[in-house]
Amino acid sequence: MDYDVIVVGARVAGATTAMLLARRGLRVLVVDRVAFPSDTISSHQIQVPGVARLRRWGLLEAVRAAGTPPTRRLRFDAGEVVLDGSFPPFEGADALYSPRRTLLDAALVDAARSAGADVRENFRVEELVWSEGRVVGVRGRERLGSSVALRARIVVGADGKNSFVASAVGARTYRQRPVRAFACYTYFSGLPVTAGEVYRRRGRLVAVFPTNDDLTMVYLSEPLSGFEVFRRDIEKHYLAALDGCGDLGGRAREARREERLRTTPDQPNRFRLPHGPGWALVGDAGVVMDSVSAQGITNALRDADLLAEALSAELDGVPSLAAYHRGATAPSGRCTTTPSGWPGTRPASPNGCCTPQSPTVPPRSRASSVSSRAPSRPTPISTPRPCCESSAPPGGQEALAAPGPRGVGGRVVTGRCGQ
Ligand SMILES: Cc1cc2nc3c(=O)[nH]c(=O)nc-3n(C[C@H](O)[C@H](O)[C@H](O)COP(=O)(O)OP(=O)(O)OC[C@H]3O[C@@H](n4cnc5c(N)ncnc54)[C@H](O)[C@@H]3O)c2cc1C
Structure with a gap:
């Protein structure tokens, strides 16, 4: 065998898995058809539990040193009701970060390389290599190169929502839900924010977060039913949506838009069985959910953590991939419902991003945190408990395609939309 594991x-999912496996002393190859740094269609809020993992792995400092501002407070405006709170510490992390994907993904690739993994960029996997019903490697090529076969004891598909590996092994899909919303986002200079801002308006959600280079990312999610009209004049409809969010539209018009508007309706919601003979899936390849949940990166970091642990046991002869499935991609049995009226959603809970059952703010004091204006003192916002760390039975409860409040890690009290 050339490697123990080929990723x-x-x-986020692949480089992290490779880094963690290499740190455990395994022979790892991680390949990608692109070279880094490279952008992708994704905004980039990392929820506090994801930040805690980056910190534990010694990677948070690189993200901070690159000038990624922390978001410690968040203002959630549902029209008549506004919550203003701060994130309580979670395993040593007390802020959400929004590093650009050019920065985050490259930092993770560097970390995988430093841990001892072989990294091949511009390498596209075109086929899986099989032996006696088991995946034993990949066949692919570098740009302009000739086809090569590389063998490993396990091949990990960390190749995103349209995973080639998942298709090639015929990974079973379950709990699939239709696309419910499209997303549109861009970056502004001169639109300073002191906290994250989230607005909910009639099936629409807008999120505003600071990111690198003193830019502010402004994200919009709308029900898919409006996509055809929206795409006829994207800028007009995008700004009109911001106009419905307090003074945000005015601030955006006074600011300078630095990048193009990125719009996508490609937002599937599904789980896939994440392992089989000689293969495993991690990140969006295993479970993908609407971007309004802003959980994909945090889920990918969590699942990479769990998969690295399971794979190193598996390769030592201890079957562990079924436990990985239960822990990482099975829905938790203890999730609160999310507000109704989210873009095209119904109350349920997103996989892997449960909010605690019991509110952080006790009922009496919670009442004081709900007002028509932001309270003067920040109220703690409860941090999501990563489902994987509960012992959820497989096939617990229906949980997909129910985006939670974007950027808000915890319980949110909703009111009727004012607009
Ligand atoms: C509009 C939008 C906004 C989002 N905002 C957020 C957010 O704020 N916070 C959040 O947590 N999540 C967000 N997400 C979700 C997040 O982008 C994904 O969950 C995350 O990127 C998943 O990471 P991944 O590593 O699993 O897959 P990807 O990031 O999709 O990476 C897959 C990699 O596999 C490579 N690859 C694919 N096929 C091959 C092949 N055959 N050979 C070699 N390489 C291959 C690709 O080049 C790619 O680099 C958003 C998504 C969208 C669409």
């Missing part, structure tokens, strides 16, 4: 895809 296909080197962004």
Whole structure:
């Protein structure tokens, strides 16, 4: 065998899995068809539990040193009701970060390389290599190169929502839900924010977060039913949506838009069985959910953590991939419902991003945190408990395609939309 593990895809899920496996002393190859730094269609809020993992792995400092501002407070405006709170510490992390994917993914690739993984960029996997019903490697090529076969004891598909590996092994899909919303976002200079801002308006959600280079990312999610009209004049409809969010539209018009508007209706919601003979899936390849949940990166970091642990046991002869499935991609049995009226959603809970059952703010004091204006003192916002760390039975409860409040890690009290 050339390697213990070959990982296909080197962004959050793949590079992290490779790094963690290499740190355990395994022989790892991670490949990606692109070279880093490289952007992708994704905004980039990392929820506090994801930040805690980056910190534990010694990677948070690189993200901070690159000038990624922390978001410690968040203002959630549902029209008549506004919550203003701060994130309580979670395993040593007390802020959400929004590093650009060019920065985050490249930092993770560097970390995988430093841990001892072989990294091949511009390498596209075209086929899986099989032996006696088991995946034993990949066949692919570098740009302009000739086809090569590389063998490993396990091949990991970290190749995103349209995973080639998942298709090639015929990974079973379950709990699939239709696309419910499209997303549109861009970056502004001269639109300073002192906290994250989230607005909910009639099936629409807008999120505003600071990111690198003193830019502010402004994200919009709308029900898919409006996509055809929206795409006829994207800028007009995008700004009109911001106009419905307090003074945000005015601030955006006074600011300078630095990048193009990125719009996508490609937002599937599904789980896939994440392992089989000689293969495993991690990140969006295993479970993908609407971007309004802003959980994909945090889920990918969590699942990479769990998969690295399971794979190193598996390769030592201890079957562990079924436990990985239960822990990482099975829905938790203890999730609160999310507000109704989210873009095209119904109350349920997103996989892997449960909010605690019991509110952080006790009922009496919670009442004081709900007002028509932001309270003067920040109220703690409860941090999501990563589902994987509960012992959820497989096939617990229906949980997909129910985006939670974007950027808000915890319980949110909703009111009727004012607009
Ligand atoms: C509009 C939008 C906004 C989002 N905002 C957020 C957010 O704020 N916070 C959040 O947590 N999540 C967000 N997400 C979700 C997040 O982008 C994904 O969950 C995350 O990127 C998943 O990471 P991944 O590593 O699993 O897959 P990807 O990031 O998709 O990486 C897959 C990699 O595999 C490579 N690859 C694919 N096929 C091959 C092949 N055959 N050979 C070699 N390489 C291959 C690709 O080049 C790619 O680099 C958003 C998504 C969208 C669409």
